Amino acid sequence: MTINTKWFYIFIFFVQPCYAIENLSMLYDTAELEYWKTRYLPNMTGVWSEDLYRYLTDEEKSIHDEIGFHFALPQDQDKHGDQFSVAYSCDPGSITYPPLNVKLIDDLSIATAFLQKSGDFEQLNEYIRKIKSLKTTSNSEKLNLSPLPAMGIPEDIYEQDEYVDDVSQKLLKTAVVWLMAHNLGHIYLGHCDNSGAEYANKQYVEIAADRFATEIMRRMGVPPIGLSVYFNFVAQYRENPHSGPHPISSLRLRFLAEHILDNKSRFLVIDTDELDLEVMLNGLADALVNVADSLEHMEDKRK
Numbered sequence: 001m002t003i004n005t006k007w008f009y010i011f012i013f014f015v016q017p018c019y020a021i022e023n024l025s026m027l028y029d030t031a032e033l034e035y036w037k038t039r040y041l042p043n044m045t046g047v048w049s050e051d052l053y054r055y056l057t058d059e060e061k062s063i064h065d066e067i068g069f070h071f072a073l074p075q076d077q078d079k080h081g082d083q084f085s086v087a088y089s090c091d092p093g094s095i096t097y098p099p100l101n102v103k104l105i106d107d108l109s110i111a112t113a114f115l116q117k118s119g120d121f122e123q124l125n126e127y128i129r130k131i132k133s134l135k136t137t138s139n140s141e142k143l144n145l146s147p148l149p150a151m152g153i154p155e156d157i158y159e160q161d162e163y164v165d166d167v168s169q170k171l172l173k174t175a176v177v178w179l180m181a182h183n184l185g186h187i188y189l190g191h192c193d194n195s196g197a198e199y200a201n202k203q204y205v206e207i208a209a210d211r212f213a214t215e216i217m218r219r220m221g222v223p224p225i226g227l228s229v230y231f232n233f234v235a236q237y238r239e240n241p242h243s244g245p246h247p248i249s250s251l252r253l254r255f256l257a258e259h260i261l262d263n264k265s266r267f268l269v270i271d272t273d274e275l276d277l278e279v280m281l282n283g284l285a286d287a288l289v290n291v292a293d294s295l296e297h298m299e300d301k302r303k
Contacts (some may be wrong), residue, residue, distance in 0.1 A: 037099040067093040085245040086181040090192035107147040113167035177228025185212030228240035228287040257285040
């Protein structure tokens, strides 16, 4: 199925800074996350140990072989307090990938594919603003806060609609693979003691890992279209996108968009419809620039 690239043009509407709910795991019950961890685990370990691995150079494989991959629920994490961001450590080499990250991106991808048909992405942005505006939530509110019920989208819509299933799977899988490769890139590139670095230095560290991940995706022949969903969420949800693990900025996103466009011809050698792929890559770059523009507006207001 050819993907309609209209979805890449997601308009971002920022509000004044406000408190986000303290813990994104409050969007889902513990039992629900346990269930999805079990469902996702075989695919996640397969992506890490097989799908990603086969596209690495021998030198990259030697680093990969030394890294422990952990798919850990919030209560299983110790020093990784951020229960959404993928975390890495160099000594010993490890990557901790939260099931919450996969579940939330999965739901947001389904919502994006569903809403693409009407072009009403403001409903998605309203949802992100809603959960950002809530500092705490009671157990009774959880079902109203998880993405699909909150937006009135049937939770089994992917079983009813072939287009939604196809598009959402592509968004989810490319986001997951790119995030794995990004964190592998941090370790491979020696970004092992970055906690005390200046913000500007952190951004260039992130840019280097972005390029590493995008190069892996290019070797795979898969444009990382899921980044439109991931960065749209993170840019709007975080109280301060410059803080936390893997800080983002307009500079970082513009570099990433530019890198994708500069390497279009390298993606286009893949055996696929060149026109469709070029439109897809242009759409992805435009989506990243769109998020960058919104971040830049927010950055100017903070000065």
